[in-house]
Amino acid sequence: MLSQTIEPPKILVSLDTNNTATGQCDCDGGDCACDLSPLAVSPLQIKSSPEVFDKFVRVPNSQIMNLDDSYSICYGSHHQLAVLNKSALNILANFTNPHNLQDIALDYPDIEFITLQQAIQKLSQARLIIPENYSWQLSEIPDTLTAWLHITDRCNLRCDYCYLPHLPTDMSPDIGKAAIESTFRSATLNNYRRVRLKYAGGEALLCSSLIQHLHLYAQYLSQETDIALDGVVLSNGTLITPEIVEMLQKLNLRLMISLDGLSNFHDSQRCYANGKGSFSDVERGIKIALQNGLTPDISITVSGRNAAGLPALMAWILEYNLPFSLNFYRENELSANYQDLQLEESQIIEGMLATFQVIESQLPHRSLLGSLIDRANLSSPHKRTCGVGQSYLVFDYKGQIAKCQMQLHKTVSSIDNPDPLSVIRKDKIGIQNLSVEEKEGCRTCEWKYWCTGGCPLATFKATGRYDIQSPNCNIYKALYPEAVRLEGLRLIKYS
Known part of the structure; x- marks a missing residue:
């Protein structure tokens, strides 16, 4: 029986990272190449119940943060996030040097043997402890090939941070089908198990019939x-109708809607071509989707202009239990004149931390590890910020292929190429999405396999280099510990 003075070990593991906003990263519907190739750790041959004489040791690169008087959270790139009570933390500390179950049992005579065995099993399943002399091998394993289909340049909005000129051009059905064929062709040749299509614009729902035609062919x-x-369909949310929702549901398509704040905070950066604000129409579109059984993902672009309005927006999002992603504004040629959009460090950190306080007061059931901080995904280790140059194809309306939608005009291949992905991977002229291990300032950072150095395009624009840390590094480092803490609190709440 358990001693009255020793609490039973409790280990809460963040294994529900698939319960995020719909994909490998919570900006899955969003305006980024968020097709991460998660690092696969060479398989551990761990038995369902570790044997008495199997020796284990603590995993490297693991950190511990106190959550309260009873619980701490363990985080690191080589294991799942896990919350441990004091008893479990003491057991984990024993594995600083190699120990087996028999050794631990001698140190904890007041805890039943079966309870210790179960605790050690949970520690091993979370990878907090690994077999002695285990050799780590982290490698990028492709799983999903994503294609951005720029089906129209037309849009009914004129967002201040948009990078598109909004020309009256649409993708033809033949070009669209050829783009999808190219995607599946490269997926087959490069052994991908999944294809993800992003129907984008402009405003993609201006071409809803084309989306239907193309996705039926993709199926x-x-x-x-x-x-x-x-x-997934990327939309500004102003054209949502019950008929549109029904079409998306029949095609099994997800919906991402951009929403940057409530009322004036949204309208200040996302207005119609005539200058009228779009918030009321977007809000109506979101509610129409929800009323008809479709939960949209919400993509929030954080800028200096709307940072103060983030807490109120987050409260609204959590009230409706909407998946979301918080993504930082990226300057482009068309937005450079709007200085108030720039990310001033203290302003952004203050707005984000206030938003985290709102989340803490209304913790959702879903994990937020992939959605809280820009392009960072804290749910699994990876070497690159996004899929650009690796597992991502961007098709313009003419069938030309670029590496990144923010450089849609810099094409490097076309739908006629037998394997356009191979051309994308070989290109050394345009945007370079380097491994975090190649970036100055990142190699020794504890967050490197989650942050990966930030958006390469934003870094190059600020520094003229791809092989260096993000200009937003200080913002990230101020926010990551708080994001980990929120996940720990969520695990405790719903344990």
């Missing part, structure tokens, strides 16, 4: 190639 190719298919 056909998915069945023919035995490659799984995901799809």
